[in-house]
Amino acid sequence: xxxxxxxxxxxxxxxxxxxxxxxxxxxxxxxxxxxxxxxxxxxxxxxxxxxxxxxxxxxxxxxxxxxxxxxxxxxxxxxxxxxxxxxxxxxxxxxxxxxxxxxxxxxxxxxxxxxxxxxxxxxxxxxxxxxxxxxxxxxxxxxxxxxxxxxxxxxxxxxxxxxxxxxxxxxxxxxxxxxxxxxxxxxxxxxxxxxxxxxxxxxxxxxxxxxxxxxxxxxxxxxxxxxxxxxxxxxxxxxxxxxxxxxxxxxxxxxxxxxxxxxxxxxxxxxxxxxxxxxxxxxxxxxxxxxxxxxxxxxxxxxxxxxxxxxxxxxxxxxxxxxxxxxxxxxxxxxxxxxxxxxxxxxxxxxxxxxxxxxxxxxxxxxxxxxxxxxxxxxxxxxxxxxxxxxxxxxxxxxxxxxxxxxxxxxxxxxxxxxxxxxxxxxxxxxxxxxxxxxxxxxxxxxxxxxxxxxxxxxxxxxxxxx
Numbered sequence: 001x002x003x004x005x006x007x008x009x010x011x012x013x014x015x016x017x018x019x020x021x022x023x024x025x026x027x028x029x030x031x032x033x034x035x036x037x038x039x040x041x042x043x044x045x046x047x048x049x050x051x052x053x054x055x056x057x058x059x060x061x062x063x064x065x066x067x068x069x070x071x072x073x074x075x076x077x078x079x080x081x082x083x084x085x086x087x088x089x090x091x092x093x094x095x096x097x098x099x100x101x102x103x104x105x106x107x108x109x110x111x112x113x114x115x116x117x118x119x120x121x122x123x124x125x126x127x128x129x130x131x132x133x134x135x136x137x138x139x140x141x142x143x144x145x146x147x148x149x150x151x152x153x154x155x156x157x158x159x160x161x162x163x164x165x166x167x168x169x170x171x172x173x174x175x176x177x178x179x180x181x182x183x184x185x186x187x188x189x190x191x192x193x194x195x196x197x198x199x200x201x202x203x204x205x206x207x208x209x210x211x212x213x214x215x216x217x218x219x220x221x222x223x224x225x226x227x228x229x230x231x232x233x234x235x236x237x238x239x240x241x242x243x244x245x246x247x248x249x250x251x252x253x254x255x256x257x258x259x260x261x262x263x264x265x266x267x268x269x270x271x272x273x274x275x276x277x278x279x280x281x282x283x284x285x286x287x288x289x290x291x292x293x294x295x296x297x298x299x300x301x302x303x304x305x306x307x308x309x310x311x312x313x314x315x316x317x318x319x320x321x322x323x324x325x326x327x328x329x330x331x332x333x334x335x336x337x338x339x340x341x342x343x344x345x346x347x348x349x350x351x352x353x354x355x356x357x358x359x360x361x362x363x364x365x366x367x368x369x370x371x372x373x374x375x376x377x378x379x380x381x382x383x384x385x386x387x388x389x390x391x392x393x394x395x396x397x398x399x400x401x402x403x404x405x406x407x408x409x410x411x412x413x414x415x416x417x418x419x420x421x422x423x424x425x426x427x428x429x430x431x432x433x434x435x436x437x438x439x440x441x442x443x444x445x446x447x448x449x450x451x452x453x454x455x456x457x458x459x460x461x462x463x464x465x466x467x
Contacts, residue, residue: 004194004208007174008181015184018164024132025217027122032141036121040146043139044296049097049228054299056099057086061293062243064269068360072384075250076322076362077262079269080235081297084242088299092236092329093306093417093464096246097228099296100261102155106203107148113206114213118145124220137225144216152219153226155201155253155260160191162202162222165214172211179209199254229261230300232419232464234325238336247325247362249421268293305417305464311337314347314414316405318429320394321360323420324352326464328363330417331370347408348376349401353394355384395432405433406440409460410451419464426465433461 009015045056060082069075111118123141124134137151148154163183170176181187182195194200202223206212235245250266251259258266271291307330308315317327327350334348350367354360357380367378379401381391391397398405408414418429430452438448455461 004198004200004204005175005178007178008190009186011177013186015180015186017167017180017184018160020164020168021161022130023165023218023221024127024130025134025221026125027215027217027220028125030121030123030141032121032123036141036143036146039141040139040143040150044099044150047137049099049298051230051300052097052298053301054086054088056296056298058294059083059086059297061269061272061295064272066273067247067362070359073355073360074321075266076247076360077250077266077269077273078234078245078247078325078362079265081244081246081295082242083244088237088244090233090237090244090299091302091306091309092233092333093326094233094302095230095300096233096244097230097298097300098246098261098265099150099228099298100226100264101149102152102226102260103263104149106154107145109203109207110148110154110219111144113210114216116144116216118143118148120144122147122216124217135220135225138220147216147220151226152223153260154203154219154223155257156224157199158195158202158205159222162218163191163195163205165218165222166205166209166212169214169218170209170212172209175209175211179205179212197254204255226260228298230466232305232326234329236329236333236336239332245325245329247322247328249322265295268295303464304459304462305419307333308415314408314412316349316351316409316414316416317419318351318394318398318416319419320353320425321421322362323418323464324350324363326419327417328366331367331375335370335373335375347414349379349405350376351379351381351394351397351401353381353383353397355382357382357385393428395428398429398432398436402436402440406437409455410437410441414460416455416461417464418461421466423465423467426463 047056049056061079062082063080065078067076067078107118121141121143124138126132126134138147160183163179167176167179167183170179182191202219231246231248233244234247235243248262250262253259272293311334315330317330319327331348354362361380367376370376371378379397381393381397383392391400409416418426420426434445434448434452437443437451438445441448452461
């Protein structure tokens with residue numbers, strides 16, 4: 001990180017700074033006599049969020065289970081949410097939004113650098129002559145900690161406009177010169193290399209440039225809103241209308257920091273899934289109180305990625321990693337919809353890819369039991385196991401079952417669902433599908449591509465992707 005401070009241009013070189021944007025906000029101290037916690041919590045509940053189909057509610061976590069962790073695999077967590085007090089109408093594949101909190105250590109970096117106490121209360125004043133409005137995600141009155149914890153995305157990459165403003169609040173001449181280099185016209189390469197590429201945030205800037213002390217109002221003006229994170233629902237309301245399952249990996253960024261939401265959820269649910277933590281909480285009196293963990297959740301508007309309401313439609317479900325989780329909900333739904341000997345195990349295919357059979361085949365037992373019940377056929381690949389005779393990727397599974405996939409897709413209303421992390425994975429799967437259709441039907445790749453495009457338009461190929 002120290003290379004961020006290294007000067008690139010000689011001190012005698014003139015650099016062209018962009019114009020300084022006029023500041024419209026100021027933070028005004030207030031000694032308001034009220035329950036600030038209640039005000040702030042009510043503000044969150046009444047706020048509007050992207051694609052919301054319900055209000056934000058604090059929901060109890062009924063259980064949390066680590067499905068995989070350790071060497072060479074990602075840490076995967078399953079949490080079950082108690083929604084018995086909510087009136088939610090959803091189908092498997094729909095999504096919820098979870099509003100995370102920023103990491104307390106990172107908040108303290110900002111508090112310490114700005115010389116602020118988290119308990120200090122402010123209200124935001126705006127220059128009305130500039131026709132500027134107070135952002136809707138900033139409460140009328142707020143504590144500094146609440147603002148940094150719930151409102152601002154302090155991990156967001158700093159933009160040039162913010163760096164330009166920080167120049168005016170950096171007092172060491174060399175540090176000031178370096179920030180000028182990062183936001184000037186001549187320093188585009190430096191900005192790309194040390195800000196964009198390294199995902200540099202205001203936290204990193206304040207840690208590295210110790211003489212940089214901007215006012216709080218400047219952060220409000222330039223740092224975007226902390227956004228809720230969408231998570232696919234991996235359970236069926238037909239199986240249990242009171243419980244909702246969410247499955248996710250604890251992700252890491254380029255700086256090896258845990259994801260804002262996944263890291264926060266992991267820490268929040270630690271009392272439910274970490275044995276060492278549980279043991280550390282045991283008192284000699286054995287007077288343990290039940291742990292109550294609540295997280296803010298809302299239902300998002302549905303997309304095309306949801307189980308078809310027609311229970312007779314066959315499904316081909318392709319999901320590497322945690323992309324397979326919604327399909328557990330799909331099959332639980334079908335399990336309740338269709339019972340008895342009428343089930344046909346050749347109609348529904350699960351194609352799942354992970355690294356190791358014994359480490360991160362997270363729902364193997366559940367899917368094999370469903371296979372025994374004639375709910376599906378379960379196909380799995382292991383990319384890191386040293387078994388040359390076993391498929392390594394979901395594309396290999398598709399090639400093995402190419403005749404079944406192509407004939408079923410083209411002769412029925414079968415729907416292919418693709419869910420997973422990354423555009424590259426999806427492109428590879430779509431290319432494989434085009435190749436298989438061309439191979440099985442004896443047509444050109446161009447003709448097969450037209451077939452796939454047509455299927456996608458008709459809703460027989462549905463994708464859910466995240467980065």
